[in-house]
Amino acid sequence: MTPITIRNARVVDPATGRDELASLRIVNGLIDDIGEGIAQDDDHIIDANGAILAPALIDLRAAIEPSFTPGGETLDSLARAAASGGVGTVVISPTSSMPIDAPETVMALRAGLRPMPVRTLISAGATRNLGGETLSEIGLMATSGAAFISQGDCPIANTTTLRSLFSYASGFELWVACPARDAGLSHATVATESEAAARFGLTLEPTVSERMAIDRDATIAELTGARLMIDRVSTRDGIEALSRARKRGIEICSTVSIANLAFNSVDADGLDPAFRLTPPLRSEEDRRALVTAIENGLIDAVVSDHRPLDLDLKAQPFADAAPGSTGLEVLLAAMLRLVHEAELDLVSALRPLTSGPAELLGLPQGRLEAGAPADVVLIDGDAPWVYDVSDSASTRRNSAWEGRRFQGRVLMTMVDGGIVYNLKG
Amino acid sequence: MGRADFTYDFPHDRLITVDDLNPLDIQILFERAEHWHGVNQSPDKKHDTLKGLTQINLFFEPSTRTLASFELAGKRLGADVVNFSTSNSSTKKGETLADTARTLAAMHPDLIVVRHNASGAATFIHNETGIATVNAGDGMHSHPTQGLLDLFTLTRHFGDVGGKRVLIVGDILHSRVARSDVGMLNLLGAEIRLCAPPTLLPTDVDRWGAEIFHDLDDALDGCDAVITLRLQKERMSGALIPSVREYFHFWGLTTRRMEFANADCVVLHPGPMNRNVEIESTLADNAERSLILEQVEAGVAVRMAVLEQLGLRARKNARPGS
Numbered sequence: 001m002t003p004i005t006i007r008n009a010r011v012v013d014p015a016t017g018r019d020e021l022a023s024l025r026i027v028n029g030l031i032d033d034i035g036e037g038i039a040q041d042d043d044h045i046i047d048a049n050g051a052i053l054a055p056a057l058i059d060l061r062a063a064i065e066p067s068f069t070p071g072g073e074t075l076d077s078l079a080r081a082a083a084s085g086g087v088g089t090v091v092i093s094p095t096s097s098m099p100i101d102a103p104e105t106v107m108a109l110r111a112g113l114r115p116m117p118v119r120t121l122i123s124a125g126a127t128r129n130l131g132g133e134t135l136s137e138i139g140l141m142a143t144s145g146a147a148f149i150s151q152g153d154c155p156i157a158n159t160t161t162l163r164s165l166f167s168y169a170s171g172f173e174l175w176v177a178c179p180a181r182d183a184g185l186s187h188a189t190v191a192t193e194s195e196a197a198a199r200f201g202l203t204l205e206p207t208v209s210e211r212m213a214i215d216r217d218a219t220i221a222e223l224t225g226a227r228l229m230i231d232r233v234s235t236r237d238g239i240e241a242l243s244r245a246r247k248r249g250i251e252i253c254s255t256v257s258i259a260n261l262a263f264n265s266v267d268a269d270g271l272d273p274a275f276r277l278t279p280p281l282r283s284e285e286d287r288r289a290l291v292t293a294i295e296n297g298l299i300d301a302v303v304s305d306h307r308p309l310d311l312d313l314k315a316q317p318f319a320d321a322a323p324g325s326t327g328l329e330v331l332l333a334a335m336l337r338l339v340h341e342a343e344l345d346l347v348s349a350l351r352p353l354t355s356g357p358a359e360l361l362g363l364p365q366g367r368l369e370a371g372a373p374a375d376v377v378l379i380d381g382d383a384p385w386v387y388d389v390s391d392s393a394s395t396r397r398n399s400a401w402e403g404r405r406f407q408g409r410v411l412m413t414m415v416d417g418g419i420v421y422n423l424k425g
Numbered sequence: 426m427g428r429a430d431f432t433y434d435f436p437h438d439r440l441i442t443v444d445d446l447n448p449l450d451i452q453i454l455f456e457r458a459e460h461w462h463g464v465n466q467s468p469d470k471k472h473d474t475l476k477g478l479t480q481i482n483l484f485f486e487p488s489t490r491t492l493a494s495f496e497l498a499g500k501r502l503g504a505d506v507v508n509f510s511t512s513n514s515s516t517k518k519g520e521t522l523a524d525t526a527r528t529l530a531a532m533h534p535d536l537i538v539v540r541h542n543a544s545g546a547a548t549f550i551h552n553e554t555g556i557a558t559v560n561a562g563d564g565m566h567s568h569p570t571q572g573l574l575d576l577f578t579l580t581r582h583f584g585d586v587g588g589k590r591v592l593i594v595g596d597i598l599h600s601r602v603a604r605s606d607v608g609m610l611n612l613l614g615a616e617i618r619l620c621a622p623p624t625l626l627p628t629d630v631d632r633w634g635a636e637i638f639h640d641l642d643d644a645l646d647g648c649d650a651v652i653t654l655r656l657q658k659e660r661m662s663g664a665l666i667p668s669v670r671e672y673f674h675f676w677g678l679t680t681r682r683m684e685f686a687n688a689d690c691v692v693l694h695p696g697p698m699n700r701n702v703e704i705e706s707t708l709a710d711n712a713e714r715s716l717i718l719e720q721v722e723a724g725v726a727v728r729m730a731v732l733e734q735l736g737l738r739a740r741k742n743a744r745p746g747s
Contacts, residue, residue, distance in 0.1 A: 134663030137671045164665055167623040171639040224623070 003027045004417065005039035006378070009048035013055060014351035015358075015367035024053060026374040029417035033370055046412075048378055052346075055354040055366045056088025056375035056413055060123070060255055061231070061303035062328055063095045073308035073395050075109070078328070079116040080393035081306070083421035085329040086377035086410040088118055089357075089365060093177075094125035094152045095307075101125035103140040110145045117420035118413075119365070119375070121147040126165055126176060132156035132183070135168055142172050147361055150177035150231065153278050153323075155213060157183035159220065166226035175253070175360065177229040178217050180238055181279070185209035190319045191280045192265055200271060202319055205280060211237035218245035218252060229360075230254035232305065234279035236289035242298060253360055254298070256290050256352070257305040258327055259400060262334045263287075267400075273314055273321030274400045277305075291343050294352055301357040304331040308396030325400040330387055332379070334401070336408030339381075346381075374417040383409040435734040438742070439551045439558045442567040443608040451573070451612065457730035458577050458723070465501070465726055475504035475736040478535040483525075483550070484510040484561070485541040490696055490721065491561055491570075495538045498728035504536065504736065522546065523553055530554040535739045536732060539563070557735040559728075565599050571695055572605030574727040576613060578720050579650055582691060587614035592644050592686075593635075594620040594676060595654030595703050598627050598665075602695045606652060607633050620644035622676065624665040641676055645685035652693045653678050653703045661702075669702055679705040683714065691716050 065072035124146035189205035221228040268275035307324025358366025413421035544564030551558035617635035638644035
């Protein structure tokens with residue numbers, strides 16, 4: 001394979017804090033060198049024209065649909081959507097329709113991943129059918145290649161079961177991702193408790209549900225020595241609970257869904273089922289608390305929470321619509337929007353998309369350093385564009401982002417030194 | 426200083442846990458067990474050591490081997506042995522344990538052997554009746570004759586277990602056997618290792634004087650003996666362990682895994698075994714590795730030694746004519 005040098009790039013790497021105009025040379029799928037005048041005679045040269053060159057994104061939460069679902073999202077369509085969004089590594093998460101709760105499923109998914117354009121990891125269902133009652137074969141799934149385990153969108157009600165799960169998983173040193181919702185308070189809720197939402201006559205979730213879940217799960221993690229991943233914190237109350245837990249020295253990490261960073265509950269006030277999401281959209285105050293938490297390094301990863309759904313499930317009255325939106329293609333652009341609106345600086349915005357999740361899972365990618373895998377994304381930081389869901393590589397069209405204006409667009413995605421997406425075709 | 430140099434009478438009027446025993450007590454019991462071990466291999470097994478004494482085996486949990494072992498031990502010592510077991514006990518008719526104890530005491534037995542699913546039951550019976558009591562297993566607490574017979578078996582095999590590296594693997598949380606074995610191993614100076622999934626370890630295990638492992642291959646490194654514990658069926662349903670195959674994959678003792686241990690490492694199991702759950706079937710049957718049948722044989726001899734000491738003391742302390 002001919003070595004490639006990307007020159008004239010603004011090299012931005014949250015892992016090292018690097019932000020400078022330089023060249024990056026790739027040999028045999030690995031980053032060979034970063035600096036000036038490193039290109040050699042026979043190198044294939046890509047001129048970045050000053051565009052941003054960053055590590056390809058790592059998304060810890062995306063879903064596919066079961067095989068042979070009519071019109072369903074497959075690994076292949078998901079991987080193409082990921083590549084076009086600048087995502088080089090995507091974690092397939094368990095859902096109620098595909099709980100990934102047996103080692104056979106993990107092995108089958110991994111067998112199917114090899115020819116994919118992006119790297120794909122598995123987070124396996126922590127309990128059978130995500131039912132929160134019976135441990136799934138966590139050890140055998142880890143042996144089969146699961147990167148961590150997750151309860152999907154299903155909180156565990158029984159604290160004795162939670163203790164067993166945390167205790168058992170701690171023996172394998174696996175992260176356990178738990179949704180930050182109290183099973184009772186959040187049951188059948190569709191939006192955040194507020195005066196406005198109450199007028200619509202919806203079943204509502206108080207934000208203390210998230211706080212209680214984080215306090216509880218962190219307490220049990222402390223008891224058992226588990227590694228707890230707070231899956232999608234979304235409120236100021238939740239951030240405070242997270243902050244308390246961190247001060248106690250518990251091994252805890254947290255993610256935020258991009259939708260909760262980009263939208264607030266006002267966006268859902270029209271009862272557009274596209275904005276029916278889990279966690280539900282929160283107040284502007286909550287959204288700002290999340291941005292501040294990212295700036296302060298309290299959040300380890302921002303996730304797309306890509307959730308492809310049959311439009312028939314989505315084209316329902318708000319309360320009946322299935323929750324979720326696709327998100328892989330806009331993850332980066334939505335974060336860059338926060339940079340343009342001066343809510344975050346570029347390095348802080350990229351960290352939870354690259355080195356943050358890489359460090360959690362001990363991945364070698366997600367950083368720009370000699371010897372690291374050449375998983376990179378080239379970004380035009382200023383290009384304006386409008387997301388048109390009909391152009392999506394995903395097979396599904398349920399998107400809260402339809403018609404959204406962005407500034408900042410993926411030009412090219414490379415994984416393992418190979419170009420897996422190029423805007424210009 | 427050997428025992429012959431001074432007079433020492435077995436000082437206990439009950440055996441509830443091995444923690445009650447000191448090294449000298451154990452030396453006495455092992456010497457007598459060795460004696461009975463030889464006697465049991467002869468055709469002349471019946472003796473009159475406990476002649477005239479009555480032994481009641483009071484079993485509130487199903488048991489085949491332990492009950493048979495205690496019954497044989499008592500009978501070979503010449504005691505009159507009566508078995509009460511759950512299927513015909515009055516507790517089925519609603520009687521409290523205290524009433525059962527007092528009722529039996531009124532029949533003037535000299536020895537009570539009790540197994541019960543509640544921790545503390547044997548102490549309770551002894552306190553209620555004042556009769557010499559042997560704990561044959563109380564809940565998750567203690568099973569002292571199992572601890573004695575396991576260590577008697579290992580001592581016969583090694584000569585001395587002091588300094589030997591002994592691993593206990595399996596459901597330590599719910600195991601009275603593990604608690605009794607650890608007590609004995611500590612007393613006799615063995616190096617103890619415990620291996621289990623975290624869900625099957627007690628929370629105070631870091632104070633047991635043992636090294637804790639979750640990975641069986643690591644735990645086996647350099648071991649001289651492995652005691653595998655029975656995984657009870659009700660523990661396999663997913664609350665603490667996901668499945669039998671996962672348990673066997675990570676914590677099942679196999680011939681291949683034994684390569685991590687010393688070449689002459691032996692295997693023990695308190696029985697009854699779940700083949701291919703906690704131990705590979707072929708390994709359990711490997712006569713060069715397995716001491717499992719030796720344990721059963723030692724069980725009768727050790728129980729004879731215990732009943733003998735308690736029975737002789739009971740006879741000595743009995744008021745004449747009462």
